[in-house]
Amino acid sequence: MLLCASLLILVAGSGQFAAVPKPVISLHPPWTTVFFGKTVRLTCKGFHSYEPKETKWYQKYYTGKAEETETSGNTLEVHKSGEFRCQIPGSPASDPVQLSFSRGPLILQAPHSVFEGDTLLLRCQTNGKEKLSSVKYKWNGNLLYNSSNSMDFSIPRASLNNSGNYQCIGSYGKNHVLKSNKKIIKIQERFPHPKLNATAFQPTEGSSVNLSCETHLHPERLDTPLHFIFFRDNGVILSGWNNSSELQIPILWKEDSGLYGCGIETVTHSVRKHSLLLHISVQRIPVSQVSMETQPPGGQAVEGETLVLVCSMAEGTGYTTFSWHRENMKESLGRKTERSQRAELEIPAIRASHAGGYYCTADNSYGPVHSEVVTINVREIPGNRSILVGLGAAGGLFSILPLLLSCWSWRKSGNDFQEAETK
Structure with a gap:
């Protein structure tokens, strides 16, 4: 019941669902670029990891051929480059996943989706037997990382500012230099900045006010636990970090007028965002x-x-x-x-x-x-x-x-x- 109440919205009087979250596609291995001849398994996941018994797949290959496949399970094995979507009964189609099977000697591998607060892992891979002696990573044309020890590069707690165009350059021997494909990586918002709402913006003295800190998680990160905080101007903390998105102020007085705000963070402290300040003006009733x-x-x-x-x-x-x-x-x-x-x-x-x-x-x-x-x-x-x-x-x-x-x-x-x- 709680799941349905939080994720499904009923059309008044129709008895049908007006909005159902899109399913999401996960990849194994998690890279969107792999070498030709490899296999990538796609899994279509419903909301809160619901696994459908029947799944419809939409496949658009880069050769121009489009296919529609219906499987009895929720997985699909892919061997060719293209764009893929899935759909489960009663839901819209998922966002597309683009896979590239490369014949080149060097590829840059990156995850299909990276959210703020995640670790962005990049991997420079060769198609031959010789191992790279050193590797460079570039971001928007600028040198980002240069190492002869680790061929991988990671950005802990990636932020939206880490979005951009990435490329790796590998070296082996004295004069052998290989350049990978360029990969545009967009770091996605885990949740937008919260909005503070109040049951009254001009309450009378002696009355109570309920505050709520509202945001929404991305469909791929619905299982992210969040903590909330409420505060007012001059650094006054009304409620410390906890898992409640609501706060009741039982009694307000004229001197409580001011700017109020709220904050949300992941329990791992990897992402923290604050709302805009909301002015609450407490009204005094004359004698x-x-x-x-x-x-x-x-x-x-x-x-x-x-x-x-x-x-x-x-x-x-x-x-x-x-x-x-x-x-x-x-x-x-x-x-x-x-x-x-x-x-x-x-x-x-x-x-x-x-x-x-x-x-x-x-x-x-x-x-x-x-x-x-x-x-x-x-x-x-x-x-x-x-x-x-x-x-x-x-x-x-x-x-x-x-x-x-x-x-x-x-x-x-x-x-x-x-x-x-x-x-």
Whole structure:
């Protein structure tokens, strides 16, 4: 099921496959140029090495004769130069393979297909019994390698830049020099540069975003295991190298806005590519519908007891600065900055002189939004003061010291509170 889901696409309502990967042809021996009289076995492989029971071969020989052959297996033995394709039931024809059977004294042998990250192996072969004493390899007419020890030449971890025109020159004896055929080698992409996709490019604060790093492997390299990484600007790594092509960011805030990217590499580290950077701009929701309530409710306070002013908002994201005010007074009674839609200010011991109108504001960088004024009524209890005096006379001064200190925190002039700011 996983194989079908990843490789086959159904046409809606038709029940037929709209796209099936092409089969690929492998060679044994792996060279596209061999000496005349040799045999090359071609094998037609379906996706994920599926071996078909019946295979159709298309053969176009360089003599101009074209043939179509259907075999019971998936192999074909070739003895003549030409172009070859194969087709398995339900698939399109493969890409062509060109074979050359040479009668020359020296040939340059190269693999049929080389992908970035592979080792490109070149072999200089003679048709005679005499062995070469030295060999030179040229790339685009320039000397690439010269050796009297090894007749082969290899490029570990070939890149796209290694594509070009190759030739080998062999020497034996003093004056015998042989030149091989010229071979154009194109290094193929194992996978293109990835593309980073996001479920939202302008998410709101507090929401989640899913990132996906997308690419596709060449049909001949579908079995290549890959690792993925996600990052953002300034070198912040969001997820280290692992085998997951997706990443969920559970919560985003305004300060998370920036450029995001992803990378893909083979597990052997032979090929690594990065996506273009994608800008994600996190949107902040302005504060709205600010209200203030009291505990005890209704603005009914009892002298000497604690009163809590609760400031809340219906909407708004990010860090919000809450501020509490007494009506007709410029200075704030208290201020708190929190990543919340609600904050509290506690007045430890309310006095009768503190009765009046109060309101709060909330600001998350768009400007303060005011609540309606709430009237605080303070009910006096005469017995409270006589109790306090009695406790002091009985030597309980230290037991009421915290209460006295909390009362001293209120300003005497204007019956206002001392401002306390927290974050």
